[in-house]
Amino acid sequence: MDKVSSRTSTDPEKNVDASSVGSDQPVVNSELERVVWRKLDVWILPVVTIFYLLSFLDRTNIGNAKVAGLLTDLKMTPRQYSIALTVTYVPYIAAELPSNLLLKIVGPNLMLPAMLTLWGVVTTCQGTVKTYGGLLACRFFLGLLEGGVFPGLVLYLSFFYPRLRLQTRIAAFFSAASISGAFGGIMAYGIINLKGKDGHSGWQWIFIIEGAITVLFGLVSFALLPSSPDHARFFNEEEKAYVKSKLKEDGAIQDEVSDSFSWGEVGKAFTSVHVIIVGIIFFFSGVVLYSLAYFTPSIVQSLGFTAAKAQLMSVPPFSVAFVVTMITAYISDRYQCRGWVTVFASVLCTVGFAMFLGSTNHHVQYGSLFLSIPGTYLMAPAISTWNANNAAPHVRRATAIAIGFIMTNSGGILATWLLGSLSPPPRYTKATKILLIFSVLMGFFAIVNIVWLKRENNKKKATRTHLTRSQEAPGLGDKSAWFVYSL
Template identity: 60%
Template sequence: MSTVKDVSKDSLHSTEKVADTDSSGTSSIHGAEAAVFEKRVWWKLDLSVLGVITMFYLLSWLDRTNLGNARVAGLQKDLKLTNDQYSIALTVTFVPYIIAELPSNLLLKVVGPDRLLPTLLTLWGIVTTLQGVIHNYAGLLACRFFLGLLEGGVLPGLVLYLSLFYPREHLQKRVSAVFASSSLAGAFSGLLAAGIMEMSGKGGRPGWAWIFILEGLFTVIFGVFTFFVLPSSPSRCSLLSEKEKEYVIQRLREDGAISKDDRADAFSWGEVLRAFQLPQVWFSLFIFFFHGTILYSLSYFAPSIIQGLGYTANQAQLMSVPPYAAAFVCTLVLSYIADKYHCRGAVVMFCGTCCVVGFAMFLSSHNHAVQYGSLFLTLSGINTGAPTITTWTANNTAPHVRRASAIAVVCMFTNIGGILSTWLLGSLSAPPRYTKATAVLLAFAVGLTLFAAINTAYLYYQNKKKAEIRATITKEDEPAGLGDRSAWFEYIL
């Protein structure tokens, strides 16, 4: 049987020494050889898990936000919807979405992520496809309700799932890869919609209907495929050897990502409640609410905003691609910085500042080129902030049930912000300037930046207190079951 030991740790980025005892005796690897071993382990996990999960979120984002592309393609006109009815259709998606998030995340470990996540993916793909055959407003509302109900557990579930495979210092790069797919989805949705609109009239259906049908069918096919490839845990990952599985599990335990005592990760309503007692979670609720309002406002209405600048429907679909492509690059670059320098709060503040500048440009200028250029700042800022704030929450809560609850509840506030976004640009602010909505989003960008600073300061202060405690007691003197409140659990800033 093999054992894995971490023998040198300057920081979270340490060089490990891996010792393996087999039937022939004990051999050890260290230095460059250990670094190669570690890279191979994470590469195998990325191959087994990350690619699939990234596609999960890309399809989730595409199927949730393609209503904006369908609107530009003629859905609102064909179904004879008022602006209020369109906003209600968007709102109906968020209500069951919010309700489903916490129960789904608590069920993830019980049912098994390899069963629950593919099931949700396949079913919401079916609902997306059905949106292509609706003929009236009632049919649209029914589809949006069930889409929200099935997708509600996806985002918090994916983040929680990744936290079961990667220690904290490796987590944001993976979460960022997943969230970067939303930027790709935003870019691809414009390209796909522009191409699919050419099918208008085929089979007697308009172009907007084919957007739902084709994108939904692909989701269904991929969902069925994931039943056969998604591992439930590192110990069930077929690409890893036994030694590599033990190494991953040991790293997760040393990092506090999973508990050394499996009983600490068992379900407890007490741990659910403790998630609501953490100040960093409360600060995050404001961050997520502001972030969600901005994110969904831009995601659902970017094609309409661009069309309001004087472009045709097809041009607006294509013109939405460059800002999302820039957001994709920014997400990867800044996430690498956040992981390397452990500066999640600073990255969130930078992203918030980008949004402040972008909205100020859109609000103050009447030049269409400047207004279009502002989308590069706002979309890059808000899309880059998404993986950072989500990883920040996952990094700083433990054990499992407390983390699952915290991730779910902050994501709920993202979607409460989403509800507000459907009315800000849908009914309460007139195109093409969207003056009232832009002013609100500007204020929210300021609030996002401010609460990111407050949360960073709080975590810094708590780490100082924990260091003082560690200087006076030993780990054995500390009560068990403290999770992230332990003096030996250092918060990531």
């Protein structure tokens, strides 16, 4: 394999514009190109996908438990249910940034499986609580242990995949969220039939069985996750070198000095314009996402279905979301259009909520879920990848990713109240109006970000042209001019 050095930047918060980097040429090896990404897709991606499936399932299965009798058995009001959901998000948000900054130091091969195993134990304990206070305690520790999962998994994948291949992989594991919505409904439908067995209610068995599955996989995963390409047992030395060369060529990794911890890089992430704009989109997206994740079974039940039937009827919209998410992720990676995919997602959400709000026909309202649910579930991997693509070196990228998910889960707090005590069924009128407005704003801020990034890229193009005409040596002068933002 021919190795060619890649240009790095002192301020590498940009994507490599390989076609314009002077005489440097990208590493090319068609045989290894086929092999290494296929191996990662076989060995890493399925494990990461199951991680997030279990994470989302264990966090949102309380929605299924609610329909199965949780509120009645624990004598909870809708307001108390919203409080229980909110309690999850406070430690969840607090854990995201420190968890992401520690991930590389501790080692993702140890930290991620440990979190998975421990929150599985907490989920199982939820199935044994007898009081509202016990449920609150479990929800707190669940949030604390799960807080670093999604940002950690996005960061972890960036250790292995170049940016141009990243969204399809993020979409693959995030699609586990939509799968968990479908899978959770099917499991809950079967599990609630265990009501009364060994003295446990149906909702308790939902937590016990799903938590036990998480613990088991968490223990197994200690043997499955490598910490980096250098420690991947399924790679030979040539394949390890090739993956690292592609990551360096792509700007995804830098040298040890650039990737070492720096508070300055943390600060730069908080002041980056594109991180702020995408953070706003993350907030709106989080409100929509968690509103649907927690309350879809309740929404479907309010349309006239029984509790058991509502679990099953929540499955089809999430199944469609999985398909749409994967198709749009492929298009986004193929044509590098993260921003326009985000705009498309906002359009789907807007139309879906408008249908639900504007009609009293239960068939139309149920059909609206086939637009709003796929819309919000395809948006998350698009903006997650967009955020990660435009932040480097490692510490700045880790911080930017964490900021995005802090904003998402801040939106989750609002979501727990919107369709809870603030907007009662069956119409959820106030909540639907707010979700409709937020859907429009997601598209608006995506367009603002596209315009801003494009303007910055034009400035860099002009600078590169000046450097070329002045025959300034590559690697000298304004190095950041050789990098462009991902649109």
